[in-house]
Amino acid sequence: MTSTASLVDFTSAVEAVEEWLTEYISASHPAIGRTGPICPFVAPSRKNRTMEIRLRLAGHAPTLELIEEIARSSLREYELTTWQGRNPMLRAMVVALPDLRSEDTGLLDQAHARVKDDFVAQGLMIGQFHENCEVTAARNPGFAVSKAPLPLFAIRAIALHDVFFLSERPHWFQQYRERFGKFFGPGSTVADPLLVEHYQEAEQAYGGPS
Structure with a gap:
């Protein structure tokens, strides 16, 4: 049986995440409901060299338990990472699952609901992003803001604007x-x-x- 790893172009996956961070997340959008980028956190994090990208494989038959464990292990990795930048408030980690099929992306939503308590208890936010994500902007409930070309989790420190979440x-x-x-x-x-x-x-x- 062919492994999913052999079917994933890891370089292209990282490039897709980088492009998404630059062209979408770090850019403004007319539907966001305010001025400035979709996420004001990303550009300073990248400039400070505290943005890490990780790739994880879900395999042929992903389960909720597996996706939840990927999220929880990412929390442990975040805590153990030796960060380049000095500002801990700008530390961020994107964990992409490039082999997760479109029909399985709902597992990210379910896993997110299961693990959010543990992340928040550590002073961290975790968000899920994928092509089918229906999470809406805080200031515009008609705008599904959390779309991404690859299924992924994003982890960062709690920030002032997170009272919305x-x-x-x-x-x-x-x-x-x-x-x-x-x-x-x-x-x-x-x-x-x-x-x-x-x-x-x-x-x-x-x-x-x-």
Whole structure:
């Protein structure tokens, strides 16, 4: 039986990820609902040399358990990586699965839901991207923003704007508040009123700092 590794052009896969990061994720988009790139994190991370790309194979018969383990092992690898850049807030890792078939990309969505708690507990975000992903932009629910030419996970440090993605559950919001709550107090320096609104709504829902 031919292995999936023999069918994957690894160089082309890395090039596809690089092009996606440059032409899509680091670029602006009229449907994003704000000015600036889709992800403002990517360009500084690459400039700081703290963007790592990894390839993993799903094989002929991928299972949810396998994709979940790829995500969890990526968390361990992220924590053990010797990073080139000095700023830990700019560390990011893209883990692409170039042999995962289109009809199996839903496994990334399911695995993401299973592992997000563990990533957030470590101060990290994980996102899933693939051609069928229906995750929408925080400011435009009509725009499916998380599309990618290859199925992949993206891992990075929690950032200020992540209140959009961490206000759904109290333990996620607690991790966010521990890091960024000071920016929303008296004399707040957060200029984006939508961020402030999300933060205040979550704080009202879950109570103030314990």
